[in-house]
Amino acid sequence: MPGVDVLVAPDSFGSALSARQAADAIAAGWRRGAPHDDVRTLPMSDGGPGFVEALHASLGGSLEAVTVTGPLGDPVPAVVLRVDDERGPTAYVESAQAIGLPLVPVDRRDPTRTTTRGVGELVAAAVEGGARRVVVGLGGSATNDAGAGALVGLGLADPTGLLGSGGGGIGGLSAPDLAGLVALRERWVRTEIVVATDVDVPLLGLQGASAGFAPQKGASPEQTQQLERALGAFAHAAADVLGAVLRPDLLTGGSTGSRRLLTAAGAGAAGGLGFGLSLVGARLVPGASLVAAATGLDAALRDVDVVVTGEGRFDWQSLHGKVTTSVAERALRHAVPAVVIAGEVLVGRRELSSAGIAAAYAVADAPDEVAAAIADAQGSLERRAERVARTWSR
Template sequence: MQVLICPDKFAGTLSAPQVAAAVVQGWRERAPADELVTRPLSDGGPGFVEVLAGPTGGRRIPVSTVDPLGRPVAGEILLVDGPGGPVGYLESAQACGLHLLAPAERDPKHTTSYGLGLLVLAAVEHGARRVVIGLGGSATNDAGAGMLAALGATPLDAAGYAVPYGGAALAAVSTLDGVPRLREAELTAATDVDNPLTGLHGASNVYGPQKGASRADVLLLDAALDHFASVLVARLPGCPAELAALPGAGAAGGLGAAVLALGGRCESGIDLVTKLIGLPAALDTADLVITGEGSFDHQSLRGKVVAGVAGAARDRGLPCVVVAGQVATGRRESAAAGVTEAYALVDHFGGETGGGLEQALTRPAEGLRQVAARLAGQWSR
């Protein structure tokens, strides 16, 4: 039996390759003769570079950058040779990630995407003709203003001074000084969301609170981003006139808007990754598909990894099993998305009332191995 194992990360606990390895170990304990194929996945968030590194055969190049508060942090770019020249892959979370900040440090009024700009510059300096930026898991809400500053286009106030970093200061931006140093490299944002930059479904309203924004902060940030978008439209040649309303502009605190303003485009992160790692071919020869993520909920069914995998399995008539830390979707809506069964580590460890949640967070690899062994007993021929 050929089993295709293609999970996303379990945010905060295990990377996608670690999840896949734990499932493989558990399955082999019960059904060692089965053929297990692993294709760890990412939708553009944390782990994007790690997932692509092996299948693409690219070079991982260390890059020194800074975190959302300007502190030194290690990043990297993945350089892959392509027919049109080298392609650089990088992830915003390495410089802008929420996981880089302690809870008390999270304040999108002041966090910056400057470090991401340093990663983009490194990719360009290494000869990338196209730069693909995985967006997700960010602690920033500055519409890419920090990134633009690192690239050479510094936001200035009416007096001609550089504005402070962070989303709040964007309300005072009057113009941009300088031109982004991209050497004609094309930009692509790999993202799993299609939110606009501003408004009820924009970056500040939807994602600001999880980054530390209060209700008053959300209103301030939304207005600041709307103003900054008008400056980008006026000052960057080729910037789309309806920038703030474009799908994907609100990704990663508005980093999508900066990419679009620079003439780039937004692509589905999961679609991009699945093509690069050869997932369609692996699906064509599989008998069973196992995927998963930290929390399998209603958002999982809206363009994320699990939805993409389950839909592709359904189209091929394959059973698809989801293993997650928690499961919060109904059986009917899961089935409609192509999910045959879903298992939660919380339930495996005894449910939330029995300490299952705590154990799922502290012992995820062990839980995955045990659940996978049980699945092998049920599914293996």
């Protein structure tokens, strides 16, 4: 009996499995459950962990090792992917390598103190190496400083020491403290900086950088509120400095440009890093879409009967620009059913249907099963994929 053609295109499963490891585990389990099926893998990323790896596999290029400032101020290793294309020398960097949550021990996680400085240093290193265009993947960060630290890494003077001190300190900044921002923007706006964001949330609000994500980075409820206020104060101070540059609104005396940066989809990604980089002229784009285009996802979907995607936790964040929903949207265009396998599934059937997902399966069905699944992440994912294959294969 002929089998079905299956494409396995997952994101990473948190820090437990990279996208490549997850893809291989799902493929191995599927082949056991449906040995007649033709299974191929295409690891994905939304800008978070695995961004450079996924692009390197598809685009080629060379990897350059660099050392930058980590989220706690210690030096950490990272890489710059350099690719020559029709637009000239392009560099790809991954913010998670500089400021990722796994870089901070659990007992030291505090987004009021972690800094994005290393990401600015990564971008600077990419340009110093000859890149005319820099693509920055955002996601999986331990930070919540609205990109203030990254501005220091890009060359902004920090006379008060607050810019690089973490999200808790930037609320004390005023416009005079950011006086060098105009000159910094003039310098960096000459470089094309594209920011590939893992979520499409704004900087502030209930689904913004602080309220939506700071708790999972170690913030208490009180710290989360403190961060929301600090990011708001920093954003308004930056808007005061850049008001003339960002096209002032003569009717309100404010700046339509600054409001646009605050509410832009992806401004809240990586603890507001999307907002901070946009202050120097960076353009925000959905990371999952950028990676999908670079890896040829649409072409791969034309030749399969079903696509399997996944991530560590499928929840409300997944519906805001993550790999799973991006893959499902593209699959729908090709009339290919999209199946999600995730460590946990916390989204209801109505949301699944709205996202174009045919079915979603959890590796761990109950809270007490999560720890066991994490302890044997690869084996657990393989076994779940084996069972799912028997449902979806002929």
